[in-house]
Amino acid sequence: MNSVTDTSHVIQDNLPSMWNAKDNYSSLSLTHNNLWVSFRGHGKAHQKEAASVRSNNSIPKSCGIYYFEIHIISKGRDGFIGIGLTSRKSVTNRLPGLDKNSYGYHGDDGCIFSSSSSGKPYGPSFTTNDVIGCGLNTITNTCFYTKNGIFLGHAFQNVPSNLYPTIGLQTSGETIAANFGQESFMYDIEGISSSFRQKLIDSIIKRKLPSHTVSTAPDYMHELVLSYLVHHGHCRSARAFASATDQDIAESEASMVQRQQIHNYILSGKISEVIKMCDSFYPDLFESNLELKFRVKCQQFLEILSGNDSINLEAFNGTENIFPYEDSNSIENSNISTARTYKELASLVYFGRNELIPIVNVMLERKLMTEELTSYYQDIFSIFVYPDPMNSPLTYLLDNSQRISLGNYLNSVILMRLNLPANPPLHTLLQYANQTWKYMQEKEVSSTALLSINHFCT
Amino acid sequence: MRGAARTKSTITENARSINKEEWLKKMDNTSIDKQFLDSVVMDYLVKEGFQDVAEIFSQETSTPLPPDSISFQPIKVAVEKGNVGEAICRTNDIDPSILETHHELFCHLQQLQVITMINNGNIDAALDMAQNELRYRAEEDPSFLPELEKTICLLAFHDKTDSPFHYLNSPLHRIKIAHELNSVLLNSHGIEGDSKLHHVLKFIDWCERELTSLSIPHAKMTDVIKGNIEFPPL
Numbered sequence: 001m002n003s004v005t006d007t008s009h010v011i012q013d014n015l016p017s018m019w020n021a022k023d024n025y026s027s028l029s030l031t032h033n034n035l036w037v038s039f040r041g042h043g044k045a046h047q048k049e050a051a052s053v054r055s056n057n058s059i060p061k062s063c064g065i066y067y068f069e070i071h072i073i074s075k076g077r078d079g080f081i082g083i084g085l086t087s088r089k090s091v092t093n094r095l096p097g098l099d100k101n102s103y104g105y106h107g108d109d110g111c112i113f114s115s116s117s118s119g120k121p122y123g124p125s126f127t128t129n130d131v132i133g134c135g136l137n138t139i140t141n142t143c144f145y146t147k148n149g150i151f152l153g154h155a156f157q158n159v160p161s162n163l164y165p166t167i168g169l170q171t172s173g174e175t176i177a178a179n180f181g182q183e184s185f186m187y188d189i190e191g192i193s194s195s196f197r198q199k200l201i202d203s204i205i206k207r208k209l210p211s212h213t214v215s216t217a218p219d220y221m222h223e224l225v226l227s228y229l230v231h232h233g234h235c236r237s238a239r240a241f242a243s244a245t246d247q248d249i250a251e252s253e254a255s256m257v258q259r260q261q262i263h264n265y266i267l268s269g270k271i272s273e274v275i276k277m278c279d280s281f282y283p284d285l286f287e288s289n290l291e292l293k294f295r296v297k298c299q300q301f302l303e304i305l306s307g308n309d310s311i312n313l314e315a316f317n318g319t320e321n322i323f324p325y326e327d328s329n330s331i332e333n334s335n336i337s338t339a340r341t342y343k344e345l346a347s348l349v350y351f352g353r354n355e356l357i358p359i360v361n362v363m364l365e366r367k368l369m370t371e372e373l374t375s376y377y378q379d380i381f382s383i384f385v386y387p388d389p390m391n392s393p394l395t396y397l398l399d400n401s402q403r404i405s406l407g408n409y410l411n412s413v414i415l416m417r418l419n420l421p422a423n424p425p426l427h428t429l430l431q432y433a434n435q436t437w438k439y440m441q442e443k444e445v446s447s448t449a450l451l452s453i454n455h456f457c458t
Numbered sequence: 459m460r461g462a463a464r465t466k467s468t469i470t471e472n473a474r475s476i477n478k479e480e481w482l483k484k485m486d487n488t489s490i491d492k493q494f495l496d497s498v499v500m501d502y503l504v505k506e507g508f509q510d511v512a513e514i515f516s517q518e519t520s521t522p523l524p525p526d527s528i529s530f531q532p533i534k535v536a537v538e539k540g541n542v543g544e545a546i547c548r549t550n551d552i553d554p555s556i557l558e559t560h561h562e563l564f565c566h567l568q569q570l571q572v573i574t575m576i577n578n579g580n581i582d583a584a585l586d587m588a589q590n591e592l593r594y595r596a597e598e599d600p601s602f603l604p605e606l607e608k609t610i611c612l613l614a615f616h617d618k619t620d621s622p623f624h625y626l627n628s629p630l631h632r633i634k635i636a637h638e639l640n641s642v643l644l645n646s647h648g649i650e651g652d653s654k655l656h657h658v659l660k661f662i663d664w665c666e667r668e669l670t671s672l673s674i675p676h677a678k679m680t681d682v683i684k685g686n687i688e689f690p691p692l
Contacts, residue, residue, distance in 0.1 A: 204661065204664045205657060205660055207660060209659055209663065219630070220683055221502070223683050224682065224683065225499055228495065229515070232519075234515065234519060235518075236518055237514045237515040237519075240508075240511045241508060241511045245508075421685070423685075425683050425684070426495060426498070426655075427495060429659075429682060429685070430490045430498075431485050431490060432677075432679055432687065433658055433661055433662050433665070434485075434488045435481065435485035435488055435677075436662065436665045436666070437661075438484070439476075439676065439677075440668065440669060443672075443674050445668060445669070445672060447668060453658065456654065456657040456661040457498055457657055458654075
């Protein structure tokens with residue numbers, strides 16, 4: 001997943017996107033969708049005459065690297081132009097950099113001003129047709145400038161958060177156009193973002209693993225891997241790995257094989273076999289977990305529908321009048337019958353009435369039908385009205401992912417019955433890593449804008 | 459003014475303790491693809507030199523084997539079993555410059571050699587090696603001096619399990635050094651030495667440290683195997 005905030009080229013609601021017409025000094029005029037600014041005042045070369053305008057939004061702390069560019073359309077009379085970042089509190093009748101929590105780079109002398117009225121030599125001066133970029137790294141809290149696509153070096157450190165991009169003009173005719181990412185930048189900010197990201201990743205990878213996690217179990221990584229292999233019933237891998245690393249397997253081989261067989265039956269759609277095996281190896285498994293029974297039966301319904309499984313039709317001879325209001329011949333002749341025979345349809349209905357509805361009734365009684373299960377159930381019963389279920393709005397039900405997720409669910413239930421963990425520790429570990437990262441995002445930790453777990457394991 | 463108000467509300471929000479139930483529920487709802495986990499396991503098996511297991515795993519799960527996997531399993535096993543001399547010889551056979559350019563690793567291997575000598579009762583040989591080899595390493599790199607001291611300290615204890623530096627003598631320590639050597643060997647062949655699993659653990663460690671340094675109350679994984687997660691007190 002690419003974070004949209006790692007560079008500013010994607011405009012988001014909470015990022016600066018234009019100048020704020022309500023937050024400027026009266027001698028400025030804003031045009032071109034509030035991206036252009038011109039100085040309209042008398043323009044005596046005196047600070048009192050300066051005028052600034054801030055952007056509509058501040059730069060969020062969670063942004064990572066933020067960047068915008070200013071094209072100097074005209075230097076006007078004297079080119080007293082300041083580009084920078086200011087807090088909402090600083091006054092708008094001065095150039096950025098001169099007030100508290102205000103930072104600016106000035107065009108006439110190339111000096112930078114860090115909340116001070118005395119400047120420091122920094123870069124070249126700038127004038128008509130130059131493009132000046134200003135970047136803020138919210139992870140290191142540093143600010144840099146570029147001129148015509150060339151990096152000018154770091155200008156400010158310890159820059160506080162929630163500052164606004166700001167432009168200040170001072171003499172008549174001065175005009176600039178801002179690019180908050182609406183157009184491509186002159187400077188390769190993507191490149192800077194990714195090289196900064198790589199540096200961050202390297203610094204994380206270089207660190208040694210904390211010893212406290214290691215000391216609890218000497219070869220805990222081996223344990224993580226073995227428990228994963230056992231969990232999914234990969235018997236041969238588990239056996240080979242256990243012997244290579246001198247570990248014991250917590251479960252009998254026979255039990256592992258059974259689980260793997262059951263899993264394979266689910267993946268191939270042979271639900272009747274699954275039920276047969278479960279009944280013989282884990283009696284009462286379904287009775288003690290109605291949700292499981294419900295899900296398995298629903299899947300069986302779908303597999304019968306797609307022709308991968310069948311039910312014992314001894315109990316059902318096909319002549320029972322499933323559709324009392326219809327003449328069986330008229331159904332046979334209708335469009336539906338081109339996809340499925342009357343007998344097939346009838347056996348589905350039979351299965352639904354005799355196998356599914358009783359379970360659902362008990363579940364409703366015990367208040368086990370959650371919203372999710374109810375809507376799933378409704379979809380199951382709706383799908384067979386479509387002549388071609390594979391090309392229906394409910395085709396997701398026939399997707400292989402349904403089998404995989406049922407297989408994992410059944411496996412977890414069996415494992416819990418065997419007093420083994422429902423999820424392998426490796427799985428929990430990755431869930432934990434992902435949730436911790438999401439939590440950091442919620443807390444607006446700025447480095448999360450650049451990094452996610454995917455940078456570490458893909 | 460709005461900026462100031464926002465900062466204040468963020469602070470109060472951070473100070474409030476983390477909602478454990480909600481946090482765990484979100485964690486449970488994170489779906490992790492089996493194929494993805496398979497690829498993490500495959501990577502681990504290959505990087506750590508379990509080539510045979512990797513092949514079986516590939517058959518059982520249809521996870522593809524990495525195309526140009528390379529294994530230093532015999533060297534790694536030699537270190538794990540304490541045959542450090544053999545591991546050093548084999549490494550030098552591959553490329554003598556590897557140990558020359560990886561000081562820390564070479565120090566760790568020689569240290570392990572001395573420890574093995576002490577264990578086998580070859581005290582003279584151990585002292586000889588400490589004086590003639592390790593001393594120079596410590597002179598070249600002063601950060602190694604404490605390691606040398608800890609090693610020699612093992613000599614002071616009749617029953618080595620009494621020594622505070624007994625861990626140097628544990629299988630875990632050998633596994634760690636074996637892993638270090640394996641990583642360097644893989645790196646020297648242009649392959650990332652650490653497995654994805656290592657990286658995930660480092661990522662978690664970084665996240666937890668980052669949250670701590672920002673004084674944001676956060677969960678902490680205290681036992682990777684049991685999946686124990688600790689939350690700050692309310």
